[in-house]
Amino acid sequence: MSAAPFITLESVEKSWGDSRGVAGVDLVIGRGEFVVLLGPSGCGKSTTLRLIAGLETPTAGRILIDGQDVTALPPAKRGLSMVFQSYALFPHLSVAENIVFGLKVRRLPRAERQARLGQALRLTGLEGYEDRKPAALSGGQRQRVALARAIVAGHPLCLMDEPLSNLDAKLRHEVRQEIRQLQQDLGMTVIYVTHDQTEAMGMADRIVLMKDGRIEQQGMPEELYECPVSAFAAGFVGSPPMALLPAERLPVGLREGAASGGAGVLIGVRPEDLRLAGTGEPSLPVQITGIEFLGGETLVYCAGEAGALIAKLPGRPALVRGGKAALTWEAASRHLFDAADGRRLSDPLVPEPKASGGRAEQRASGTGKVPLAHRSLAGADHP
Structure with missing residues (x-):
């Protein structure tokens, strides 16, 4: 600063x-x-x-x-x-x-x-x-x-x-x-x-x-x-909140990087990083419990073996309440947390943000650049 x-x-x-x-x-x-x-x-x-x-x-x-x-x-x-x-x-x-x-x-x-x-x-x-x-x-x-x-x-x-x-x-x-x-x-x-x-x-x-x-x-x-430092931070910052799923209850292809078969590890995924799985992709089967159409995007409330989660999907997908779907996510978009104390675990697939000053410093320096980790906030670059 x-x-x-x-x-x-x-x-x-x-x-x-x-x-x-x-x-x-x-x-x-x-x-x-x-x-x-x-x-x-x-x-x-x-x-x-x-x-x-x-x-x-x-x-x-x-x-x-x-x-x-x-x-x-x-x-x-x-x-x-x-x-x-x-x-x-x-x-x-x-x-x-x-x-x-x-x-x-x-x-x-x-x-x-x-x-x-x-x-x-x-x-x-x-x-x-x-x-x-x-x-x-x-x-x-x-x-x-x-x-x-x-x-x-x-x-x-x-x-x-x-x-x-x-x-x-x-x-x-x-x-x-x-x-x-x-x-x-x-x-x-x-x-x-x-x-x-x-x-x-x-x-x-x-x-x-x-x-x-x-x-x-x-x-x-x-x-x-x-880059939330804990499961608490991950669940509090973001609307809808990040899904925090026990890794051992996920299909093998979706718990990549979680040691010991995922025991004692929570995998966190933001709603906008969830998507409908394609044929042959590792996926999480879910039942759709609710749908909220918001114009440019749709919130899909889901329940699966690993727990409840919310997917933020573009447009108006052809899904119905009470129906079934298969969700997936990219390995680079997920976060790992210790299930016991909630602390963030080392994750080589997700680079940590670079140390930086606040926005006031960026305005003063005239760079107008905000260092991001692996995705931009809410899917868009911010000055």
Whole structure:
């Protein structure tokens, strides 16, 4: 990562009696990075964000922002803004009054408040809504007000905790693109918490995947997708998820590279890497339990001796619910994991991704290249 370290967590822990929310997290975030803390409920991502914000105090470890130890400082002295899931707008105040409320509390001159307000309204597309009350706004517009309030604060760091979870799918897609564009335009460092891996994949320079209060894996979205370090990472990142099949229950021709007949090994295959088998190819017989036609592709839900799996097939294949099919995959597309502890196993057929910086580094270098492993993300090259 070429960006200068801006936020550093050193062996940070947080416990409440016998309950541990964060278990020794070490993390460095560069200035101007968009970092997503991703994971299931209870993994420690929101607690980590609250520790950075100063809303929680670590049980152990240190937190530094821009080289300053802020571990014991209150939120107001950490130089950051927050955007919450609930928007936290004052219902009796207008859009403009909500946006500049914090600036009035800090007693900034009226002329500066108005200048910042005008910029924030332009950036968030809220011009003309200044006098409306929150009740007269849509969910997406309310979230834009919360974003505008973070912008006017002028802080270089913005923390976002599940900010889009109250929006419908279409609005989530629109607003997340707006957030990403704002972050790039303003050069802010953003730490964004979500359990939605689609949000994480679409927005982040770097994803930090958490499990049980620890960092399971971190890297560019493509790296987590291409080379998951564990069965947990493989199953969490990707929609639909990777199929994880016991190797010993697969036909011999499909467990190539799995030692000892596949005992104790899981073979992982992405839905888009599954295809209908041709005549004479090694294949996995399955029964079709469901079909979802999505236009350019079809999700085919299957059950076989090795377990359930989902195939993402192009177009509209001639398959029917309750029917049978034979699936196969290329050896270079599969992943091997230890069935006991879930760790990734050495796989000579699948090259590991090269070490690289984040997308911010690629933009700075002007290369625009993203190193991939053996396939491009979702079947397409990404700049």
